Amino acid sequence: MTGQSLERLRTQRLGQLEELVLRQDLRAVLIHAQGGALGAATRSNAYLRLFADWDGFEASTSLLVERGRRTLILSNPFQLHAAQGIAGIDAVVFSAPSKLGEAVQGLLATSSGDALRIGQAGWPEAQWQTIESMHRALPRAQWEDIAPELDRWRIAKAAPEVEALSAAAALCDEVFSRFPAFLRHDREAWKTQRDVEHFALVSGAEYCKTWLTIGPAAQRPQYLPHENRRKPVPGDQVLLGVMLKLDGYWGHAIRMGAYVEALPVHLRLHGLVHEMFDEALALFGAGADLAGAEKAVQGILSRGLPHVPPGDIFRFRSGHGLGLSYEEPQSVAAFPQYADPFDTGRSAPLEASTGAMFELHPNFFAKGLGGAALGDMVHVTESGSVRLLRTPLDFQLWG
Known part of the structure; x- marks a missing residue:
């Protein structure tokens, strides 16, 4: 029963995340996570596992949550099949870490000149080429750190x-x-x-x-x-x-x-x-x-x-x-x-x-x-x- 209960909890939290997008008037939230193969050396992995039953292990993963749509973005194309059917996720796509910004821009159907407010968590562990691609593809985006809010959700265990x-x-x-x-x-x-x-x-x-x-x-x-x-x-x-x-x-x-x-x-x-x-x-x-x-x-x-x-x-x-x-x-x-x-x-x-x-x-x-x-x-x-x-x-x- 633990697996089913956790699945319901993660789905509920995805709903809470969409509510946060609406409440803070964000265009979307982007969570970037290193794989769990890093063990205790990664904290960003937890932000992804809070919402999705997925771990890229040696590969990073991003979760893009918009109003009414949740997309998992994998950095390893060989994992695309394995990631299908995750509860609460609408689509699974691939993007190389150096092109993540362009992938997010395409999913949001926006141009590089648009001024957007996007929530983020996990960025301190992102590769430099990933950060660079974000600034290149979305130069006018305003990135809001929502990690402190998510941290409060994690204190008391359900x-x-x-x-x-x-x-x-x-x-x-x-x-x-x-x-x-x-x-x-x-x-x-x-x-x-x-x-x-x-x-x-x-x-x-x-x-x-x-x-x-x-x-x-x-x-x-x-x-x-x-x-x-x-x-x-x-x-x-x-x-x-x-x-x-x-x-x-x-x-x-x-x-x-x-x-x-x-x-x-x-x-x-x-x-x-x-x-x-x-x-x-x-x-x-x-x-x-x-x-x-x-x-x-x-x-x-x-x-x-x-x-x-x-x-x-x-x-x-x-x-x-x-x-x-x-x-x-x-x-x-x-x-x-x-x-x-x-x-x-x-x-x-x-x-x-x-x-x-x-x-x-x-x-x-x-x-x-x-x-x-x-x-x-x-x-x-x-x-x-x-x-x-x-x-x-x-x-x-x-x-």
Whole structure:
């Protein structure tokens, strides 16, 4: 039923988009989206998936919505047949990225001299040749950024979206349940990653990316084959992060443990990050300021590692919104990206809106000591917050 419910929701949103065209007296709206093959590196993909059950994967796609007509414009001609019959879409056409402006001009049946107001979303990720073609074909067009309006539509998840996100969480659970079978003493970590990702894909995920850190003292998330040549030995820390997409919606979780045997220091690090998670989760009530959750995480870390200089601790963001984007818009203000040297490192107010979905993953990696991270999907409801995964947050003993 989730697929049918999502189809009705997308069709309803297309109607809302046409209402926006009328309300703001726009000639049309043009949504430009990169393909989902970019994973967490694209945010424009979510704007398309908000309205259409389509993903060009390695190819960009544009959606042109006029009053009474919706056209999908593909940049890959080999996908034209596959895109037929998408609910709510009236026509599917092809245009090379360098000719998109001319294609839009033709669909709108306008001349290059006409002054038009056109809404747009996703342009920050468009190729330069695409932007250039727009200015060439429609030099007098006034482009209105409607992304902030669409972002507001995405904060509270509708019931079909919660179902889809719950299904993505369930697939993360399946991945963690199968992980012990893939983790072997004679297999390099990067091959174990590929086993995990392949399992997710053949189980229905349209995209899956992992990070896997194995070693005596984990120092950071490790994504790439050249940094994951190690084979596990007893006593190694093992941290697994899973990021996947199912029906366009992200599932994301992190678990940690050890290979064969647990060392006392690793158990202590796990206990510290578990406390950080529990304290933050307790502050995820509807209407709460999530800057308080970040403050709680920081306080526990400072008290737990008082003798470790801040410069010897690597961290990434403690949480972020989750939905059609890996990081939903208007969802990260409270959680600084510590891994970004240009981030201010300051937490700003952020309301936990009823219906919002978050990934909460407190973490730290202390130089020479080891690392710890736990992550789970959290749905904010009127009565509190709900953790979506069934896999326990306990220290895992694998192997």
